[in-house]
Amino acid sequence: xxxxxxxxxxxxxxxxxxxxxxxxxxxxxxxxxxxxxxxxxxxxxxxxxxxxxxxxxxxxxxxxxxxxxxxxxxxxxxxxxxxxxxxxxxxxxxxxxxxxxxxxxxxxxxxxxxxxxxxxxxxxxxxxxxxxxxxxxxxxxxxxxxxxxxxxxxxxxxxxxxxxxxxxxxxxxxxxxxxxxxxxxxxxxxxxxxxxxxxxxxxxxxxxxxxxxxxxxxxxxxxxxxxxxxxxxxxxxxxxxxxxxxxxxxxxxxxxxxxxxxxxxxxxxxxxxxx
Amino acid sequence: xxxxxxxxxxxxxxxxxxxxxxxxxxxxxxxxxxxxxxxxxxxxxxxxxxxxxxxxxxxxxxxxxxxxxxxxxxxxxxxxxxxxxxxxxxxxxxxxxxxxxxxxxxxxxxxxxxxxxxxxxxxxxxxxxxxxxxxxxxxxxxxxxxxxxxxxxxxxxxxxxxxxxxxxxxxxxxxxxxxxxxxxxxxxxxxxxxxxxxxxxxxxxxxxxxxxxxxxxxxxxxxxxxxxxxxxxxxxxxxxxxxxxxxxxxxxxxxxxxxxxxxxxxxxxxxxxxxxxxxxxxxxxxxxxxxxxxxxxxxxxxxxxxxxxxxxxxxxxxxxxxxxxxxxxxxxxxxxxxxxx
Numbered sequence: 074x075x076x077x078x079x080x081x082x083x084x085x086x087x088x089x090x091x092x093x094x095x096x097x098x099x100x101x102x103x104x105x106x107x108x109x110x111x112x113x114x115x116x117x118x119x120x121x122x123x124x125x126x127x128x129x130x131x132x133x134x135x136x137x138x139x140x141x142x143x144x145x146x147x148x149x150x151x152x153x154x155x156x157x158x159x160x161x162x163x164x165x166x167x168x169x170x171x172x173x174x175x176x177x178x179x180x181x182x183x184x185x186x187x188x189x190x191x192x193x194x195x196x197x198x199x200x201x202x203x204x205x206x207x208x209x210x211x212x213x214x215x216x217x218x219x220x221x222x223x224x225x226x227x228x229x230x231x232x233x234x235x236x237x238x239x240x241x242x243x244x245x246x247x248x249x250x251x252x253x254x255x256x257x258x259x260x261x262x263x264x265x266x267x268x269x270x271x272x273x274x275x276x277x278x279x280x281x282x283x284x285x286x287x288x289x290x291x292x293x294x295x296x297x298x299x300x301x302x303x304x305x306x307x308x309x310x311x312x313x314x315x316x317x318x319x320x321x322x323x324x325x326x327x328x329x330x331x332x333x334x335x336x337x338x339x340x341x342x343x344x345x346x347x348x
Numbered sequence: 349x350x351x352x353x354x355x356x357x358x359x360x361x362x363x364x365x366x367x368x369x370x371x372x373x374x375x376x377x378x379x380x381x382x383x384x385x386x387x388x389x390x391x392x393x394x395x396x397x398x399x400x401x402x403x404x405x406x407x408x409x410x411x412x413x414x415x416x417x418x419x420x421x422x423x424x425x426x427x428x429x430x431x432x433x434x435x436x437x438x439x440x441x442x443x444x445x446x447x448x449x450x451x452x453x454x455x456x457x458x459x460x461x462x463x464x465x466x467x468x469x470x471x472x473x474x475x476x477x478x479x480x481x482x483x484x485x486x487x488x489x490x491x492x493x494x495x496x497x498x499x500x501x502x503x504x505x506x507x508x509x510x511x512x513x514x515x516x517x518x519x520x521x522x523x524x525x526x527x528x529x530x531x532x533x534x535x536x537x538x539x540x541x542x543x544x545x546x547x548x549x550x551x552x553x554x555x556x557x558x559x560x561x562x563x564x565x566x567x568x569x570x571x572x573x574x575x576x577x578x579x580x581x582x583x584x585x586x587x588x589x590x591x592x593x594x595x596x597x598x599x600x601x602x603x604x605x606x607x608x609x610x611x612x613x614x615x616x617x618x619x620x621x622x623x624x625x626x627x628x629x630x631x632x633x634x635x636x637x638x639x640x641x642x643x644x645x646x647x648x649x650x651x652x653x654x655x656x657x658x659x660x661x662x663x664x665x666x667x668x669x670x671x672x673x674x675x676x677x678x679x680x681x682x683x684x685x686x687x688x689x
């Protein structure tokens with residue numbers, strides 16, 4: 074194997090409420106690549122993310138999902154790893170975070186380095202500055218967290234996860250980065266800023282990226298591999314050309330879909346619903 | 349769900365401001381101790397303390413009052429205030445609820461019930477009372493956590509607290525039926541909170557005990573900061589959330605149980621002080637925890653002094669004083685939250 078694996082899943086089945094989602098799934102995400110996870114609501118995307126990031130041991134509120142099979146995160150078995158060991162391997166961006174009390178924005182972002190108390194605070198501050206610049210937050214640093222808009226809060230949390238990823242890569246060479254619909258409340262500019270930021274992280278071999286997306290075109294544009302989950306059909310895993318096919322999409326999403334060559338990008342795909 | 353009450357206004361708290369803030373609190377506490385230990389039904393000149401320190405005992409009565417009556421009482425207030433202030437701050441983070449506090453959540457009632465049970469069953473003995481108070485407080489906190497975090501609003505925890513308080517106090521009532529008149533008066537006074545029971549033997553174990561618990565709690569400031577983000581995020585940042593939860597609840601009960609066994613229910617210190625500290629220094633637990641401890645100690649020292657001088661030579665139960673000040677603050681918190689929604 075020439076490339077280090079950020080995430081390795083073999084024969085994983087997710088059980089939720091007596092139903093098997095994502096039956097006997099196997100995939101490997103090398104460091105430097107972005108895996109886009111797609112699918113309609115209830116397909117088990119977030120459950121898969123929870124399983125891969127080690128949350129499935131009964132934490133998290135609401136319905137419990139369980140995973141069987143082998144999951145390894147940068148070479149560490151997720152099922153047996155401690156919370157501390159996991160936090161030094163992978164970073165996670167959940168859908169939305171609210172704060173009980175407002176902390177200063179910069180401090181929230183620097184929390185990304187909490188798993189690594191041994192790292193020099195000056196270095197953490199540098200990463201933090203870089204993340205703030207990358208997510209366009211300079212103008213918001215003195216605001217209260219609860220006074221920020223949903224999209225701005227999402228960018229703060231993304232910055233925190235960027236610092237976390239940097240810290241992991243600094244100590245362990247490479248991280249596995251999980252993001253759950255990070256673009257859901259971002260405007261177009263910040264969506265592409267976030268995706269190109271992820272691209273840079275991947276290109277610099279800092280991490281392998283596992284990202285849940287709803288926008289198929291964004292997935293086609295930025296991801297190296299795609300995983301299409303469905304509540305009823307078997308998962309489809311492969312490159313954009315293999316996964317984003319009219320017949321598959323129409324079946325999985327239940328609406329007629331068309332896939333055509335991208336109007337401006339060479340070799341790109343353009344997906345649209347025909348309804 | 350969170351920040352319904354809109355507390356925790358952001359102030360850009362630099363390390364300089366926070367260290368000055370802590371220093372200011374410590375100095376304030378020193379002067380509060382000085383005032384509380386010299387003023388009262390029998391006033392003592394501060395200058396006398398100075399000469400006693402150099403071995404000139406000019407007024408034996410005053411010296412005895414200061415050393416054996418005032419100081420133990422002031423120190424007990426100080427320790428209790430510090431414990432309540434800090435555990436209040438920790439509980440607000442752990443429960444992710446700005447209204448969490450040993451009294452409102454039912455921890456104090458559980459500890460009191462444990463203490464009364466120990467008095468009735470074993471006839472006293474500090475070890476028994478302290479141990480039972482810890483067990484009662486621990487059980488009440490676990491119950492509050494299980495019930496209170498089920499509902500997604502701060503009100504859920506309050507409702508659980510009301511229920512726990514009601515059960516605790518009625519169970520105590522059943523036990524107290526068998527007490528004679530003198531015991532009854534003691535128990536009633538104790539329920540309203542009092543520092544009058546202070547003596548050096550008690551402080552000799554209470555101070556190191558509480559100091560240790562408070563120090564261990566302070567060490568968890570990173571985890572508590574992470575908890576502000578949420579339990580999942582706390583896990584993502586490397587804290588074993590289940591272990592952390594038990595660890596914190598256990599430490600809170602260990603700190604609060606024995607103090608409640610000695611002082612009875614002193615309400616609102618754990619609610620008010622952490623909020624004031626956050627308004628002033630920001631929400632970083634690295635500073636919120638020690639500042640709440642110092643602030644709680646300061647507030648209770650002053651409240652105890654008030655309770656002794658307002659209707660001197662008689663005295664008010666200190667719990668009445670803290671509730672008189674804390675109750676309106678609590679209402680203000682609720683109104684503020686209602687307005688923001």
